[in-house]
Amino acid sequence: MTDRRTAAPAVALAALFALAAPALAQEEIVLEGNRLYQAGEYARALDAYRQVAEAGFESATLYYNLGNAHFKTGDLPRAILNYERAARMAPGAEDVRANLDLARSLTVDDIEPLQDFWLVAAVRWWVDLVPRALLAWTVAAGWLLAGAAVLGLILGRSPGLRRASARGGLIAAAVVVIFGMNLAVRELGRGRAAEGVILVREVAAQSAPSPDPNLTVFSIHAGTKVRLDEVSDGWAEVVLEDGRVGWVPTVSFERI
């Protein structure tokens, strides 16, 4: 019993270090990219950031810097795509929001977004409120505390200890339920629609997944963010921020 208790965190630590080692090497590349960006060599900075992203690493900072490098090299739609990714990972980041707004203001399509139902907006605000790492640690701490309280309840002899355990356990359980749901929504992507950014200069949106020119309902341009309702067979049903719906080929956008 005692052996297992000490062994579990040790295994976890070992696993973390195993992941951290390649990340450290990639971090160097990102820092080199930052130096290049600072020196005004945006294209080379872009290459550095992309190399890290393609090696399978991500972070809000990486996506933000990548977006900036795309912006400086004139690739507005990809800048928007990466700002959106950064905003997903760090919804509260103000710099990301500012640059995203500036980049969006330069796109062709000026779409008036629909007003969200206040409850939906409130839930979205709540889900995005706490940064992911803090959320995960909060839930983990709450879970472990709840477990400790259960141990106290089972093994405790004195009524005082049992009462304190019960009270603490309830609070810890409430924390786990509230923040755990938040974390689950964030991790599973449930209740959060898939979105994409149009990367081609102009694409015709069809009323059905067919290339028939008689079915074109509107056309959208590079940098416009769309919600993806259904994706099948090379076509995606996209919803604009103003609620209009059309089908575009999946090659015309990239998922956020």
Added chain:
Amino acid sequence: MPRVRRARAAVAALFLAGAIPALSPAPAAGQRVSARTVLDRNPVGVNERFAVSLEVAGVQGLEAQPPIPPLDAFARYAGTSTSTSMQVVNGAWDVRYTVQYNFIATEVGEFEIPAMEVRAGGETVRTEPVTLTVTASPPAATRAGDAGATPEDIFLTVEPSKRQVYPNEPLVVEYRIFTRLNVESYSVTSPPNTEGFWAEEIPLPDGPRVEQRVHDGVVYTSAVIRRVALFPTGPGTRTLDPFTIEARVRVARRRGSLLDDFFGGGVTSTQSVAVSSDPLEIEVVELPADGRPASFTGLVGTLDVSASVDRSQVDANEAVTLTVRVAGEGNLRSLPTPELDLDADFEVFEPEVSESLSRGDGRVRGSKTYSYVLIPRAPGTRTLPSVELGYFDPAARRYATAASEPITLEVTGDVASLPGTGRRSGVETLRQDIRFIRLGNPGLRPAHRGLFDAPAFWIVAFLPLVAAAGALGLRTHQDRLRGDVAWARDRRAAKVAHQRLSAARSMASRSDDRDFHGEVSRALRGFLADKLNVSEAGLMAEDAARRLGERGVPASVTSAYLACMESCDRQRFAPLSGAGAREDLLTRAEEVLTGLGKALGR
């Protein structure tokens, strides 16, 4: 299920990660890059606009903008626009990038638009040369001579107020139509470019005023159709392009029948006629260099300046309005704001400017009023210096300066009550740019690795469950030990017995025989009493044998137990044996314990 989907998505994303840059221009893939030159109309009339489009199929953009087609021989360049289209044609993507060059035809004849070469999609493509025909008049409109309308019947004249001017000196140009035909309407097809001039259209208040005029001994119906004030921006000889209108005139049909003639004028029809004025040359003479005053404003004409304040006495820190009125002739609109040469303890705000300009009779005149709000910060008798404005008088051909009278202002009040004199201003945004990258530790983690992929998550998740299960087992055990004496004794029996045997073994090496045998005997009897849950003291040999028999313990084990007990009792009271016998007894006792444990075990 979400985990499975996530994992699949992660694999797919990793697989695609390398392919993403290659994927995005995919619509163009499969379509061959080709280019062609397209004309929006052919033939075109002179002075008409036409577009030469370079259409490149299969790409969304060019590697370099191609040069503008060199059509100077017969056309004037009028701008470029580009567009991209993406369509699905017969189920395949059709991507086109089009550069449209707009021109205005200037010469009549057949011309070749040369082949264009462009680099796109990694290859160089060429267009075929195209022939363009420029006709003397727009194809839609009939030439003036064709319908019986000769240039003597309808023409435009251009009349400048003067042909030699100084830069910035106003010049009024009138375009007048002369006609002997019935003009129903007209429209301007090409307003002449006014390069080298600042142009201001002078509105015709009631539309063109029609009058009778004699030209070359012939009476014409005539009207001014355009009046424009021009201000030359620099010296040199400038040419104003012809002004062209398309007039719709009503003409009689040639083959009208006798009856038509008889019943008044016969059948008529309207026809379009393009009419152009002659080009106009204006000579702009440079202003003389010597005698130019320091306060020269660039105005050519005449000027008069006056200044006034709304009150002659004012408290310190209170506002007073200084009004500067400039009246005169010339391009007053471009007159710069007069600089006030005031003491440093006057605070001056940007003036409010109002102007009233009139343009008529070939002259441009008016007045401009600047209202300055001044706040004197220090008391005393102050003088507002005169406002000087230099100008060039074209009639006298010399520079002159207009100046207002100095104004005396009495400022009353206390020096001590001065607020801070430093002027505050907001932070000005010079240009808009994205915010800078974040330089710190990027905090990378493997992409597409959710929380549930981390071993730490599962460890944290299961740790309390395992601990709780363990605690529950422990608690159950403790509770039974407390509540069920028989069970507790049974559980403890072997442990206690072995402890006693160990104690006995440690005594074996010592000489005290009695204690050794007493300990072995207690171990065996105690074990049996615990197992059977009876009092240790009352467990005599016969009683033990009976109870063991009831519990179905084999006779061999029972007899071994009894033999052990007996030898212990005997040795306790007649200690004779040596170390070998003690070892032998311990071994036998352990065998008895094992046998009893097996036989009585649950």
